[in-house]
Amino acid sequence: MNNDFFYSKDNLVTPSAKSTIIKERLSLISSHMTKQIKEYNESTKNTNIVFSNMLKAMGEIVNILKDSFEEKGINPNQISYSSDADKSVAILSILWHSISFAMRENIKPQALYRSDNAPLFCGRIIAFNGDFQKASLEITDIEYPDILNCEIASLYIPADKRTDAIMKIKHVGNIEYKINRNDCAREFLLKVIEIICGGGFYHEENYGD
Secondary structure, three states: OOOOOOOOHHHHOOHHHHHHHHHHHHHHHHHHHHHHHHHHHHHHHHHHHHHHHHHHHHHHHHHHHHHHHHHOOOOHHHEEEEEOOOOOEEEEEEOOEEEEEEEOOOOOOOEEOOOOOOOEEEEEEEEEEOOOHHHHHOOOOOOHHHHHHHEEEEEEEEOOOOOOEEEEEHHHOOOEEEEOOOOHHHHHHHHHHHHHHOOOOOOOOOOOO
């Protein structure tokens, strides 16, 4: 086995010089991770604010929908929303549809890939088709790919407050749409409602040979 990698020129320097080299290498790592954690903390704080704004917008939208359905002779009690005690999961019910909005349990910095720039660290709000209140609260990395099969769209909130939020819609290939930070909570909510409630269901038919 070729051990040249382990017997590099670094091993020919004096112990004191080698100690300096080690410190420099580890300092680069700590600087890199410190930048990540700072952006993670900021994006998490911003995402909490956006989610809070979304809950407020949800209350307004539910009241408008109630009035609109009632004018059309539909029982307005079939439109409602609820959230968990931590205000991190919200369930919107519109007639036969249930839509879940959740902030992923971020325990580490995560970023969007940028081909022409540094990765963009963001918080994430995910909209699911269905009632995922319990599942959303108990998401683990292992379970997440399965739950993401029910994802409708995601809203990514960057650490820099001057940077637009980014919406990705699953059924159109996760193309990125930039949304003004001041409008992103309401616009994301409205777009998800339009996607889910603007469609319909077909009867399943399976006739054997």
